[in-house]
Amino acid sequence: MNSRIIPIMRKEFIHIRRDPRTLTFMFLIPVIQLVLLGYAATTDIEHLSTAVLDYDRTPASRELIDAYRVSNYFDINYYIDDEEELTRLVDGGRVRAGMIIPAGYSRSLDRTHKAEVAFIIDGSDPNVARTAFSAAQGVGQAQSVELIQEILGIDPEEQPGIEVRPRVWYNPEMRSANFMIPGVIAMILQLLTTFITGAAIVREREQGTIEQLIVTPIRSFELVLGKVIPYVGIAFFDLSAVLIVGVFWFGMPIHGSVPLLLALALLSLLTSLGLGLLISTVAHSQMEAMLLTFLTLMPSIFLSGFLFPIEAMPLALQAISYIIPLRYLLIIVRGIILKGVGLRLLTEQVIAMAIFGAAILTLASLRFKKSLE
Amino acid sequence: MAIIETENLTKRFKKVTAVDRLNLTIERGEIFGLVGPDGAGKTTTFRLLTAIMNPTEGRATVAGYDTVKEPEEIKKLIGYMPQRFSLYGDLSVMENLHFFADIFEVRGTEREERIRTLLHFSRLEEFQGRRADHLSGGMQKKLALACTLVHKPQILFLDEPTTGVDPISRREFWDILSNLHLEGVTLLVSTPYMDEAERCSRVGLMFEGKMIVCDEPEKVKGLVRGEVIELRPQPLPKAWEIIEGWEGALDVQVYGGLLHVFVEDGERGMRQLETLLASHGVTVEGMHQIRPRMEEAFVSLIRREQEDAAL
Numbered sequence: 060m061n062s063r064i065i066p067i068m069r070k071e072f073i074h075i076r077r078d079p080r081t082l083t084f085m086f087l088i089p090v091i092q093l094v095l096l097g098y099a100a101t102t103d104i105e106h107l108s109t110a111v112l113d114y115d116r117t118p119a120s121r122e123l124i125d126a127y128r129v130s131n132y133f134d135i136n137y138y139i140d141d142e143e144e145l146t147r148l149v150d151g152g153r154v155r156a157g158m159i160i161p162a163g164y165s166r167s168l169d170r171t172h173k174a175e176v177a178f179i180i181d182g183s184d185p186n187v188a189r190t191a192f193s194a195a196q197g198v199g200q201a202q203s204v205e206l207i208q209e210i211l212g213i214d215p216e217e218q219p220g221i222e223v224r225p226r227v228w229y230n231p232e233m234r235s236a237n238f239m240i241p242g243v244i245a246m247i248l249q250l251l252t253t254f255i256t257g258a259a260i261v262r263e264r265e266q267g268t269i270e271q272l273i274v275t276p277i278r279s280f281e282l283v284l285g286k287v288i289p290y291v292g293i294a295f296f297d298l299s300a301v302l303i304v305g306v307f308w309f310g311m312p313i314h315g316s317v318p319l320l321l322a323l324a325l326l327s328l329l330t331s332l333g334l335g336l337l338i339s340t341v342a343h344s345q346m347e348a349m350l351l352t353f354l355t356l357m358p359s360i361f362l363s364g365f366l367f368p369i370e371a372m373p374l375a376l377q378a379i380s381y382i383i384p385l386r387y388l389l390i391i392v393r394g395i396i397l398k399g400v401g402l403r404l405l406t407e408q409v410i411a412m413a414i415f416g417a418a419i420l421t422l423a424s425l426r427f428k429k430s431l432e
Numbered sequence: 433m434a435i436i437e438t439e440n441l442t443k444r445f446k447k448v449t450a451v452d453r454l455n456l457t458i459e460r461g462e463i464f465g466l467v468g469p470d471g472a473g474k475t476t477t478f479r480l481l482t483a484i485m486n487p488t489e490g491r492a493t494v495a496g497y498d499t500v501k502e503p504e505e506i507k508k509l510i511g512y513m514p515q516r517f518s519l520y521g522d523l524s525v526m527e528n529l530h531f532f533a534d535i536f537e538v539r540g541t542e543r544e545e546r547i548r549t550l551l552h553f554s555r556l557e558e559f560q561g562r563r564a565d566h567l568s569g570g571m572q573k574k575l576a577l578a579c580t581l582v583h584k585p586q587i588l589f590l591d592e593p594t595t596g597v598d599p600i601s602r603r604e605f606w607d608i609l610s611n612l613h614l615e616g617v618t619l620l621v622s623t624p625y626m627d628e629a630e631r632c633s634r635v636g637l638m639f640e641g642k643m644i645v646c647d648e649p650e651k652v653k654g655l656v657r658g659e660v661i662e663l664r665p666q667p668l669p670k671a672w673e674i675i676e677g678w679e680g681a682l683d684v685q686v687y688g689g690l691l692h693v694f695v696e697d698g699e700r701g702m703r704q705l706e707t708l709l710a711s712h713g714v715t716v717e718g719m720h721q722i723r724p725r726m727e728e729a730f731v732s733l734i735r736r737e738q739e740d741a742a743l
Contacts, residue, residue, distance in 0.1 A: 066534030070523065077522045267518040271579075274482050274512040275535045276504060 063277050067285025071259065075289065085255065089247050089297045090304075096239040097309050104190040107155040110137035110148050117165035123176065126202050127158065132194035145179065155181045156191050172210060229314070229397045237312070240305035241392040242365050247297050248324055249331045249385050250356055255290045256335025257348040260427075265344055279428050287332050291325075298324060314399030323391050323409065329416025330384045336423035359385045387411045435460040435587060435618050436481060440490035443476050450476035452641035453490065458620065458634075463613045465632030466622040467730065472638040474622040475515060478591050481620070482512045495586065508536075511580035515591040517572050521565030525556050525575055528564055529582060536583035550578040553608060570601030577608065587618045595624060606631060626726040637730060639737050649726060656724045656732050658682045659698035661705065663691055663719040671714045680704055683732050692728060 075081060109127070113120050127133045133156060139145055148154045159177040168174045178195045182188040208215055230237045260283070263269040272282060298321075305311040313320075334355065342348040360366060362376060363385035369377055380386050387408040394400035394408075402409065436458040443451040451473045458464050466474050479485040481492055483503035491498060497505040519528045529550065533543045551557045554574040559567060564575060573593055580588065590609075594602045606628065613619055621632065629635045629649065636646040645652055665671030668689060675684050675693055680701060683694040695701030698721040709716050724732075 062537060063535055066531055069534075070520065070527075070531050073523055073527060074520070266521070267514065267516045268520060270484065270514045270516075271512070271518040272535075273484050274507055274510065275532070276507045276537075277535055 063281045064285040064288070067277075067282060068288050071286055071289045074259075074262075075293075081255075081258075085251070085293050085297070088251060089243070089301055092243050092246065093240065093301055093304055096243055097236045097305075104187055105131050106134045107132060107187065107191055108136045108153060109133040110139050110145055110154045110157040111135055112139050112142065112145055112157065112159045114162040115160045115164040119165035119168055120160045123160065123164075123202060124158070127195075127198050130194060130198050132191070132198075149179065149181050152181075155187060156195070158195075168206075172206065234309075236305075236309040237397060238393070240301065240309060240311050241396045242389060244298055244301050244305075244324075244396075245327075245385060245388045245392045246359075246365065247301065248294060248327050249359065249388060250352065251297065252290060252294045252328060252331040253335040253338065253355065254349060254352040255293070256287050256332050257338035257342060257352060258345045259286050259290065260336065260339035261342050261345050261348045264339070279424070283336060283424070283427065287335070291328055291332070294328065295321070295324070311396070313396050315395035315401070319402060320392065320395045323395070323405070323412070326409065326412050326416065327384070327388045327391075329420055330412065333416060333419030333421075333423045336427055337419060340423065340426040340429075359383055362386070364389050384412065384415045387415075434458065435462075436492070436494050436620070438481075438490065438492040441477075441480060441487050441492050442489040443473075443480055443485065444488045449641050451480060451487075454641075454643055456636065456643065456646065458618065460618055461613075461616055462633045463609070463619040463621065463631070465629045465635040466620065466638060467624070467626070467629050467635055468622075468638035469734065471640075473641040474638055475591055477638070478512070478589050478620070478622065482510060482589055483507065484512075508583070509585060510587045510589060511583070511585035512589045513573075513576050513580045513591060513593055515595065517576060519564050519572070519576055519579060522563060524561050524563055525551075525567070526560040528575060528579055532579040532582045538583055546582060546584070550581060553611070554578045555604070568601075570597045570605070573597055573601070573605060574608070577605070581612075585617070588612065588620070590619065590621045592622050592624065594628065602628075626730065629730075630726050635726075637733060639734055644737055645733060652733075653724050653726060653729045656694070656729045657736075658694045658696050659701070660722050660724045660728060661693045661695060661698060661701055661719060662722045663693070663705070664689055664717040665691060665709060666715045666717070670712065671709060671716075674709065674712055674714065675705070678705075678708060683735065685728060685731060692722070694724075694728075694732060 075085075111124055113124065124135060128135050137148060137154060139148070142159070145154075145157045145159070149157060157179040159179070161175065161177075164174045164176065176199075178199075180188050180191045180195070204218075207213075208218060263272065263286075302313070302317075306313060335352075338348050338351045342351055358379070362369075362372070362380045363383045364380070365385065369380050369386070372380070390408050391405050391412070394405055434457045436456065438454050438456045441451055441454040441456075442449065454477065466477065468474055476485070480487050480499065481494055483494075483499040483506050486500050491500065493499070494506045495509050497503075499506060520531070523531065526547075529547050530543075533539075533547060538546055551560060554577065556571060556575060556578065559571065564572065567575060577590070577593065594605055597605065602625075609619060609621070610631070621628070623629060632649065634646065634648050635652055637644045637652070645655060647655075663671075668686070668691070672684060672686060672691060675681050675691065680695055681693050682696070685692045693701070693705065702719055702721065705719065706716065
């Protein structure tokens with residue numbers, strides 16, 4: 060390797076080692092993101108707090124309540140005596156759902172094989188309400204089927220009808236963590252690297268050291284490479300840490316090839332380093348660099364498919380998502396980790412990443428050379 | 433042989449012309465002083481000559497290389513110390529020196545030898561493990577100088593190297609510069625201190641981007657119109673007021689309790705001043721004729737320039 064890149068790398072490592080703030084930032088952010096997105100941002104809706112108002116109080120009504128409890132969707136936390144209390148609990152946010160079993164439920168079931176129960180759902184969070192709604196219906200239907208089988212005296216094995224057997228591929232338990240962790244990896248590669256590269260180069264300008272460097276025979280590519288290689292190293296360290304925690308703590312399976320994942324991660328760094336360099340030519344201080352990175356963060360999170368599916372967005376936003384590099388990286392990372400996809404199926408995304416990388420890096424280098432004047 | 437040559441060198445920014453058609457020739461082995469008020473264009477001149485910036489018009493050669501076409505060749509031969517402290521504060525004295533030695537590809541035994549010499553002459557041996565931002569102002573300047581000398585440059589550009597440094601460190605710093613001068617290094621130094629300007633082989637006075645005067649210190653002092661009378665009047669403000677209004681005075685400058693009065697003829701001026709001040713009840717002590725110093729020379733040259741511009 061070129062002899063001037065190494066001293067710059069060595070110097071950069073000393074900066075990193077002596078600046079506890081940057082150090083914490085680089086190692087803590089991925090951990091916090093992982094924990095937050097792995098646990099808190101989970102979209103798995105289970106164990107909803109539920110109140111039951113049982114006017115019937117018969118073995119049949121208790122059987123129904125049990126059926127809801129074992130479904131795992133509903134935690135029966137309150138047994139109450141009147142509807143006013145239910146209103147109070149829902150208003151106070153203590154329960155998300157309430158079931159009212161009318162008096163005579165058991166009797167009506169015996170006589171006419173028909174009965175009604177009321178199910179109240181707090182709709183303020185539509186995601187939760189939707190899940191609760193279908194779970195409530197599902198449990199009821201399952202109970203009805205059992206009832207029919209009993210009445211007709213059919214062996215459940217021989218029951219006629221069409222059975223839909225859904226099979227979920229790639230993430231059979233539909234665990235959010237498996238979906239989120241590859242996303243965190245993509246975020247680290249893109250945003251953390253962009254910010255750190257931008258800030259590290261802006262710091263030379265802020266301190267005035269860049270002026271001293273320009274009068275040395277150093278070339279701009281040597282300066283940039285020497286400065287960013289240590290951060291690429293750190294990005295890969297973070298990446299491995301997140302992968303390890305993902306696999307061993309959250310139990311996320313890796314179906315694809317890890318070397319391929321790392322190789323494509325390296326490719327994606329062209330874009331984030333280029334963006335960081337570009338930011339450094341605009342920003343005058345590390346604070347400005349941070350704000351500029353933040354500006355790119357918002358569209359990246361919301362339009363890349365990191366949290367919300369792109370297909371569900373309005374057409375105009377879908378069109379914008381094509382110019383967000385994270386979109387392609389997310390498909391690559393999730394594809395390799397969750398689906399075990401190989402390079403052949405990712406060609407389109409890889410080409411897109413390569414084009415982004417080359418374009419941004421070229422633009423940034425040109426601007427960087429000019430900004431040294 | 434000219435080591436630095438400029439030809440109508442001009443740098444215009446959006447609103448100002450920082451350097452205006454500068455024609456300058458500096459010989460090998462000179463110690464050239466660049467003086468002038470703030471904003472005169474000294475720093476921009478340095479940036480143009482060190483190939484950090486390209487000129488808007490005109491050209492400059494350093495050691496025979498064109499600053500626009502062959503900047504890489506120039507960078508190997510020069511050392512530049514910017515006005516602002518621009519080393520790595522979180523690196524120690526030794527780490528800074530090693531870093532610049534690496535960048536200039538000074539290697540092996542030569543590197544160790546060179547760093548030892550530099551630490552010795554900058555008197556930083558005891559502080560080699562100390563972080564640069566924990567050094568005093570004077571020590572920081574010496575470290576910066578040491579870092580720019582690590583590759584034995586032939587030409588050294590120093591932009592106000594002693595600004596904000598105490599008098600003792602300043603003297604030490606100039607002793608180092610004198611040694612470099614004796615070793616044959618060409619030095620270009622900008623300074624706001626006139627005593628430092630006197631130590632140069634030639635000085636150039638810049639004002640609003642133009643070089644007003646460029647000559648040996650003695651000759652620059654000879655450019656001052658008239659002769660200088662120094663006196664210690666009592667009370668001073670009243671004396672100043674009277675002399676300001678006197679048509680015989682070309683210029684009056686205050687130095688503490690002293691007045692320096694510029695007149696056409698020293699002998700006659702002293703006689704006239706004596707009668708003039710006595711008639712107003714001002715007592716005068718120790719009136720005598722002095723040789724104009726660099727300070728007076730520059731103040732009067734710049735005032736003359738400003739007056740010409742106003743006309």
